Amino acid sequence: MKGMYYLAGSIVFEAFGTTMLKLSDGFTNLLPSIGVAAGFLLAFLLLSYALKTMSLSVAYATWSGVGTALSVVIGILLFDEGISVIKATGVCLVIGGIALLNTATQAQPAGKEVE
Numbered sequence: 001m002k003g004m005y006y007l008a009g010s011i012v013f014e015a016f017g018t019t020m021l022k023l024s025d026g027f028t029n030l031l032p033s034i035g036v037a038a039g040f041l042l043a044f045l046l047l048s049y050a051l052k053t054m055s056l057s058v059a060y061a062t063w064s065g066v067g068t069a070l071s072v073v074i075g076i077l078l079f080d081e082g083i084s085v086i087k088a089t090g091v092c093l094v095i096g097g098i099a100l101l102n103t104a105t106q107a108q109p110a111g112k113e114v115e
Contacts, residue, residue: 003053010046011063013039015070022079058105065098 017039023032050059069091075081 003050006046006050007059010043011066013043014067018071019074058102061101062098065094068094
């Protein structure tokens with residue numbers, strides 16, 4: 001359970017780092033550029049802690065998928081990026097894929113691959 005908290009923190013810092021990347025304007029703005037480095041450093045640090053108690057496949061898929069979905073929401077709310085049916089469907093598919101991966105991983109015995 002502790003790994004899930006680390007993973008959640010990692011996702012938040014990854015989204016922060018990505019947002020700062022947008023604001024850094026190609027690393028020409030100092031403070032957002034520092035935010036990129038700090039955000040991704042903390043994201044990877046917390047992800048490495050999460051991997052102590054979680055499987056790589058579930059942790060990384062969740063990290064990247066939820067981070068992607070969160071980046072879409074941030075883009076819509078902060079940067080006036082549009083939302084379309086195709087974009088919303090894509091985010092739903094990402095989230096659905098994460099749910100399926102988590103379900104499949106929990107249903108199989110440890111050390112066994114799903115056929």
